[in-house]
Amino acid sequence: VRRKRDSVKKLRGPPSPSWLLGNELEIRGQAEVGDLDFAWSREYGATFKIRACWGNQVVFTSDPRALQHIFHTSSYHYPKRADMNQSVRNITGRGIVWAAGDVHQRHRKVMNPAFTAQQLRAFLPLFQSTASRMSQKWKDSIQAGDQTFNVSRWLARSTLDAIGEAAFDYRFGAIDNAQSELSKCFENLFADTILYPPKWDLLFKALWRYIPPPILQLVEYIPTKEYRRFRNFKALAKRIGKELIEQKADGAIAEGSSRDMLSVLGESNTSEDPKRQLDEDEILSQMTTIMLAGHETTASSLTWLLYELCRHPEDQATMRDEIQALRARLPSGTDFTIAHLDSLTFTNACLKEVLRLHPIVPSLERTADRDDIIPLALPITTDDGETLTELHVKKGQDFSLSISTYNRLPSVWGDDADEWNPRRFLDSSREKQISIGVYANLMTFSAGVRGCIGWRFAVIELQALTVEVIEHFKFALPKGVEIMRLPAGVMVPMVKGKMHEGTQMPLHVSLAEE
Numbered sequence: 001v002r003r004k005r006d007s008v009k010k011l012r013g014p015p016s017p018s019w020l021l022g023n024e025l026e027i028r029g030q031a032e033v034g035d036l037d038f039a040w041s042r043e044y045g046a047t048f049k050i051r052a053c054w055g056n057q058v059v060f061t062s063d064p065r066a067l068q069h070i071f072h073t074s075s076y077h078y079p080k081r082a083d084m085n086q087s088v089r090n091i092t093g094r095g096i097v098w099a100a101g102d103v104h105q106r107h108r109k110v111m112n113p114a115f116t117a118q119q120l121r122a123f124l125p126l127f128q129s130t131a132s133r134m135s136q137k138w139k140d141s142i143q144a145g146d147q148t149f150n151v152s153r154w155l156a157r158s159t160l161d162a163i164g165e166a167a168f169d170y171r172f173g174a175i176d177n178a179q180s181e182l183s184k185c186f187e188n189l190f191a192d193t194i195l196y197p198p199k200w201d202l203l204f205k206a207l208w209r210y211i212p213p214p215i216l217q218l219v220e221y222i223p224t225k226e227y228r229r230f231r232n233f234k235a236l237a238k239r240i241g242k243e244l245i246e247q248k249a250d251g252a253i254a255e256g257s258s259r260d261m262l263s264v265l266g267e268s269n270t271s272e273d274p275k276r277q278l279d280e281d282e283i284l285s286q287m288t289t290i291m292l293a294g295h296e297t298t299a300s301s302l303t304w305l306l307y308e309l310c311r312h313p314e315d316q317a318t319m320r321d322e323i324q325a326l327r328a329r330l331p332s333g334t335d336f337t338i339a340h341l342d343s344l345t346f347t348n349a350c351l352k353e354v355l356r357l358h359p360i361v362p363s364l365e366r367t368a369d370r371d372d373i374i375p376l377a378l379p380i381t382t383d384d385g386e387t388l389t390e391l392h393v394k395k396g397q398d399f400s401l402s403i404s405t406y407n408r409l410p411s412v413w414g415d416d417a418d419e420w421n422p423r424r425f426l427d428s429s430r431e432k433q434i435s436i437g438v439y440a441n442l443m444t445f446s447a448g449v450r451g452c453i454g455w456r457f458a459v460i461e462l463q464a465l466t467v468e469v470i471e472h473f474k475f476a477l478p479k480g481v482e483i484m485r486l487p488a489g490v491m492v493p494m495v496k497g498k499m500h501e502g503t504q505m506p507l508h509v510s511l512a513e514e
């Protein structure tokens with residue numbers, strides 16, 4: 001009998017400091033997102049082997065062809081790891097991010113009509129009015145003498161209000177009230193829960209895949225801070241979701257567009273077609289998912305954009321000039337349209353560049369559900385000197401797929417891939433690359449059947465917010481403040497030496513001369 005080949009044994013990789021914890025403690029304990037990923041990729045190439053807890057071997061890759069194979073070509077054959085998925089369930093319940101296989105297909109079918117390009121373009125005026133309400137608050141603060149704000153908190157309040165109105169026709173009131181129940185529940189949610197986990201939790205979670213689901217679900221009741229904060233968030237979001245559904249049924253919420261998310265979800269509850277049905281708990285979980293995925297991500301990306309623009313004031317000025325020049329060409333009082341926003345070449349290049357350099361979700365975990373051969377664009381050399389152009393893997397093989405490393409591959413982005421350089425997106429002579437991501441060929445929104453459903457929503461919202469704040473304000477890093485990119489599952493900003501203060505991006509904000 002021919003034994004099946006398994007290339008994983010032959011892969012090189014960093015030494016594992018412990019059998020019990022493998023490289024897991026180093027990875028989760030990195031001072032900043034990507035430190036180890038980038039160093040290891042430089043040493044071992046785009047594909048190598050790391051160790052997880054209990055001696056488990058994980059293939060780490062940022063290889064473009066491998067990512068294309070795993071996310072696109074293989075459709076549902078690389079499901080999320082069972083333990084990671086339970087963590088998702090702890091936060092958002094049985095929504096679309098948690099759902100797998102056929103169940104995921106059903107969720108996606110229900111949700112797709114709320115995310116068509118046409119539907120999302122119609123949200124632009126809403127994004128603009130939300131941005132301008134926030135900017136008015138900033139002007140008031142500056143006039144009152146307060147010039148240093150935690151912009152990440154403000155942006156999260158603004159995007160929370162926008163998702164509330166866009167998805168549910170409902171104003172959470174987060175811009176007007178910093179104490180709103182939902183915004184308070186989001187504060188430091190990831191920093192308090194996923195950042196720097198204790199060893200017991202790493203070892204415990206690595207065993208989750210062996211626990212039958214009905215028993216595993218009980219982990220959400222573990223009485224420590226991580227589990228409690230997620231439980232409280234989920235309970236609050238579902239309670240709000242239920243109230244919104246009831247208000248809609250009573251006619252208290254105006255009929256918006258017939259395809260808005262709440263209507264789409266409402267239809268799924270009464271649909272005759274089993275492929276388009278969601279039960280009540282799935283609907284509430286979906287609303288919880290949208291409340292979370294639909295605002296923090298966009299707000300964080302913009303936070304990092306403002307940070308980079310502080311570090312590159314000349315780019316900040318170029319962007320402002322571009323926006324103000326367009327404004328000067330329009331009759332006064334007219335708002336920018338989607339076509340106007342898309343015409344801001346330099347501004348859009350900066351948006352792509354920040355999504356490249358600071359992907360909010362830095363990596364994704366997957367498992368092969370069958371034996372497979374994975375093609376590689378960047379061949380690797382094994383310990384015994386063999387060159388591999390493909391990987392033979394066995395069913396059950398775990399993968400760590402590094403978005404942040406792919407987004408910085410010199411072979412894809414050029415030799416200056418580690419640096420901020422928006423002009424790379426203006427260079428039309430760049431070679432054609434293996435097609436992966438939905439936007440600018442980045443992996444930031446993931447890809448394939450489980451790629452981000454909200455990427456267009458995010459891009460339009462980012463454009464609207466960026467234009468509003470850069471047109472009216474100037475940003476600078478306060479003296480002595482060093483910002484860090486903390487690995488809290490998602491990437492969060494904190495101030496070096498002030499981590500006890502939690503997630504923040506304090507920037508000095510002043511009025512731009514009109």
Ligand code: HEM
Nearest residue numbers: 096097293294297298301361444445446450452453454458
């Ligand atoms: C810059 C902003 C955003 C980034 C970087 C981002 C990134 C991602 C990534 C990496 C995934 C894949 C997660 C996984 O496989 O576990 C994802 C999925 C998802 N995102 Fe986004 N996202 C953004 C904005 C949004 C917005 C605005 C919405 C909703 C309005 C949204 C809704 C979702 C949903 C529902 C999924 C699950 C899709 C599925 O499993 O089918 N995202 N996003």
